[in-house]
Amino acid sequence: MATILTLKRRIKAAQNVSKTTKAMQMIAVSKMKRAQEAVLASRPYVQKLISLSSKLSRTVEKEEKHPYLQSKMATNRTLIIVLSPDKGLCGGLITNLLREFLRLSKEEKEASYITVGKKLEGQVAHRKNEVIASFTFGSTTPTMEMVYPIIRIIDEYYIGEKVDGVKVLGAHFTSLFSQTPKVTTILPITVMEDLEKDQQYLFEPKLDTLLPPLLKHYLEMTIFQLLLENFVSEQASRMLAMQNATDNANGIIEDLKLEYNKTRQAKITSEILDITSASIGATQ
Amino acid sequence: MTLNLEIVTPEKVVFKDEVNEVVVPTTSGEIAILPNHISLLSQIAPGEMTIKKGGTQDSLAITGGFLDVHNNNVSILADYAIRSEDIEIAKVEEAQKRAEKVMQEKASDQDFALAEAQFRRTILELKVASKRRRKI
Incomplete structure (x- = not known):
């Protein structure tokens, strides 16, 4: 018996x-929905911001380009920001991110790292990389407050010419069923060439004073979007x-x-x- | 001739309509935009902006951002914007008190900065809201 x-x-x-x-699945669904709403709500804003930034930076002469737009190419080093979830149990997402990180670290021999999220923090540090800062990702929808300390470090390294460029490794949300790791170059900012050129624009105050805050804001929003995308991917992956x-x-x-x-x-x-x-x- | 005005914040599209005139506070002073304005890019200062459409007038509290005028399309990228009719005075006053309290409590630098920003915003919102009340 x-x-x-x-x-x-x-x-x-x-x-x-x-x-x-x-229960975990249900939690993931509701968190994902909320984050997706945040992404959708900010989309018109981001689109306008992109078009505005590209308009502005096109008008700038080559010689006086803002450092955000043109790298000095002085050090041959890259700053890589690695995004990962804080918690596991989200399918193959972390393994995929880790694999991409290993590939990237072979490619970028000279690199400094910032990690956001606990899951890859140890892995990055373990491989004798220079880790400047580690942040936790948190288990709620990312907020703008997370972005500012990251920007401060980026500024210190990029404007201080300690690195040539800044890249972000994070999860890319292709669909509910597929989230792939993706590397995005965020600095120097590449702007797409628009069709309408040679427009006469009036700048008030001068372009030199207008551009830095705009580009900074652009950078903030880019990082915020990447954080959001990483979060949505995490939740979708966990849900599945x-x-x-x-x-x-x-x-x-x-x-x-x-x-x-x-x-x-x-x-x-x-x-x-x-x-x-x-x-x-x-x-x- | 009308202007296509669009005010967007990271949270939502606050305003999207055809208007006759827009008055915005910029870092180099308040400017009014009428149809057929030259293409203009400017930075917005915290303050009150006014939208005129037909005979009606609408006020918004805005806390900074960017302004883009092109081909009678006015786009405003605001950090935060709220229409005067959406301002709930009781809530704002409560938020103001909260912010004031935090500032008095000698909080950490970050908390203080946040509270101060919040305080400024509430003052602005109250100003815009009181104007509307007077009109009625």
């Missing part, structure tokens, strides 16, 4: 797992992983229940057999 007891116990355990994963886990747990529960019932049946049958054979023996 021990098997029946253990089977019962195993069914109970599988049910608990399925409940937990189901947890859904699979719930399905698997339910599958196991079904199998175990079948086995449990079979064992129970077998036990009853053998008992009946015992009784009948005993009674036949008694009457004879």
